[in-house]
Amino acid sequence: MTVAVVQFGGSNCDRDAVRALTYLGVDAERVWHEDGLPEETTGIMLPGGFSYGDYLRAGAMAAQSPIMDEVRSKAENGTPVLGVCNGAQIGCESKLTDGAFTTNKSARFQCEHVYLRVERADTPWTNAYDVGDVIEIPIAHGEGRFEITEKRYDQLEANNQVLFRYCDKDGNSTDDANPNGSTGNVAGILGTSETVAVLMPHPERATLPDIGGTDGEGILHGFAE
């Protein structure tokens, strides 16, 4: 199992992702986007950062990189793909998932710990949890507000594609517990298949036990399946 952690110009959580995956016993390596996916790729992580400086719109430029055609085709064939933070924005921009992540309600960058409620426990990313579990994971983003048309949001709900929602520590998805104004408190969603997911919070920052909480490791376990 080799997970390709795709590095775009401006990615900055690629090393962290590799370190966290390595700790979990998952073989992972950084792959420069222009080099294309290695043949042995059996999982793909789009890490956080500021690809192309977020200069046009977060994730918009990276979504045009040729490697994303390879990612989409691998995803269609069942290869697990996880987009985190900027990787989530790239995932939406390249149509791996529906919706979009845009400027926080506060209009400021926010780096803080949040609580997430697990909405699905039958995906590779959430097998380690039960539905309704509350996990604590950090966010660090300026453009993390999930936006989608009402009709398509209803579709997401109907298809049971919401993976995580922001909540308080008791699991209530309140406005106060919504750090960025996301529609439906959505923090992470599935693509058309359960092996493709994007989320704004950083599981790789809540995995290494020597620096704090480890609530996020279950998500990265999706690559170990």
Add this chain to the structure above:
Amino acid sequence: MSLPESDLDLITAELGREPTPAESVLFENLWSEHCAYRSSRPLLSAFESEGTQVVIGPGDDAAVVAVPLPDSSSTAVDKRTGDDYSETYITFGIESHNHPSYVDPYDGAATGVGGIVRDTMSMGAYPIALTDSLYFGPFDREHSQYLFDGVVEGISNYGNSIGVPTVGGSVEFHEGYIGNPLVNVACVGLTNGERMITAEAQAAGNKLVLIGNATGRDGLGGASFASEDLSEDAETEDRPAVQVGDPYTEKLLIEANEQLLDESLVESARDLGAAGLGGASSELVAKGGFGAKIDLNRVHQREPNMKALEILLAESQERMCYEVTPENVDRVKTIAERFDLGCSVIGEVQDGNYVCTFDGEVVVDVAPVFLADGAPMNDLDATEPQQPETDIPDRSLAEAFEAVVSAPNTASKAWVYRQYDHEVGTRTAMKPGDDAAIIALRETAGGEDDISGAGTGLAISAGAVPNWTATAPFAGAQAVALENATNLASKGALPLAAVDCLNGGNPEKPDVYGGFKAIVDGLATMCETLSTPVVGGNVSLYNDSVSGPIPPTPTLAMVGTRSGYNAPPASFAGEGELLLLGEPADSLGGSEYLAQFGGTDRFPTLPSDPSGVIESIAAVANLETTLATHDVSNGGLAVTLAEMVTETTGATVTVDSQIDCFGETPGRVVVETTDPEAVKTAVGETLSVTQLGAATNEGLLSLTVGDEEVSYDHDAIGALRRTITAAFE
């Protein structure tokens, strides 16, 4: 601004001719206060900069310091030998971006971050942590808030984009900064003996390769601009001297730099900062005892028809100058191209003069050492500062508590650090909001992937307190050094090294220079007492404007080490007794109390054995029976206790007087412990231990001072401490 006549005479005599226009601007900038330290260098010899741990001291782009092995990390630095150090090194540097941040707060602060990060890269290091110490005029002024907001956003956007966590720093507000805010940025990088490089040219015949952004006309004359008082219309007049940052390119440069290091392609490197290409290239070769031959036409440019002196002096950001052997040049070009970075081979190292040609003509031809080190030093008059008399206004405990706890200087800085990505890099074991940040250096325990928790914890603290140094520059600066060390010790770490950023007003005024001289001596004295070498620094003078000079401001960034990363938090556990380690305060001089209510007092007496104090505090922090530790500083004990209250834990505390409650003597911490006797045994005779009361399982602080009593619950304290957040909502 042009060259002073005396400088021009000296240069003409040395060259045996009039300098060319390009040479004139080169000398003007490199001999400016900002680059040549003409008024401060005579004072800087006061700093002790050596130690077993110091690999490279002051004078390079950044200092390099060896990290102790985990087992020796909790031993005091003067008790270690060379064998106690690992092959893992940190780099450490600090820089000011004061004038640019006034003119354009967003870009001024952002490019300050970019500059200090490149200083880290040019030592062969990967940047792993940033701190920012910020100083503004009174918070209730709209203009202060505008500058504050812009500076924080600039740091946030730049630091976050390049993936370097901003883990600490300080924010202070004081009348003296109305016309001159300060932005002091420090950066820690990680390298090792094999990877490290310097800014010292190695051999004649090697090529000089410029990588990064194309050169434009931005930031022309930034170094000389930083060496004058700000004029009344500086915001419009000086805008062209402020550079614009591009964090995306900086991040690409970091990646390219890493690959160049991986493949050992770099002989030496220097980032392009003050005085641009001319500054970087001439200093690089001068340091190695060489000259250079540079063809300015080869520099990749962003704008047409640039003149020789513009190419030489422009401070366009995100550029590095590398010395590369001829056989490696092609590979270096390939790597630059891989990361979409501009790259030009601009010339080579040679014996003899520093020579630049443009359109086939020689435009600069000077001895590099004369250019780099030939500036005459200023011998300025200084008036020794005097301490004020005692005149303390009387206020009720409730009024004083509420004013001090809600003061912008002591209020929560969460609004600031929430905007900084302080966790990228997955090394941040102790986050902002506590006394010191702790960065996990897993490398000393076996490698970057070692998650046993057994590596060296690198604690970082940075800041200065203008109320202290305005009251008593010498003792206040001593207190700043002790306070930063206390922050480290409170988290169980002992000092390893420090860098300073010395900010002052116009040194040609004897009282300003006297205050500046006193902060230099104060910092130097205390750092030496603490056996903490000052391995690098920066001086920023002429922070003077129509609203007067700034208070002398000695920002100190200090790193310390501990075995492992797990330190007690600065919040009550609710289960132990509360002790104050350190002498009770004996005056209110320099306190937030006096800043709020007026009045004056002498600065508090400092402890007689600061090293013993620091070692004892660290020993107590590392006891298993210690549940919480929090340093006492701005706002005194009142603020420390308020900050320790949580939703579910609090304390009942009794002290004798308001001086006990609001005095700001440094070198003190509040400790919550289940074993007070163990604490007393650990500290011995080095400092006094005072019983304060007990922690409780209720989110409430009950405070008795003499015959007055107040109590505030977690929500009430939170409301008081929200001053800054509330203002920006």
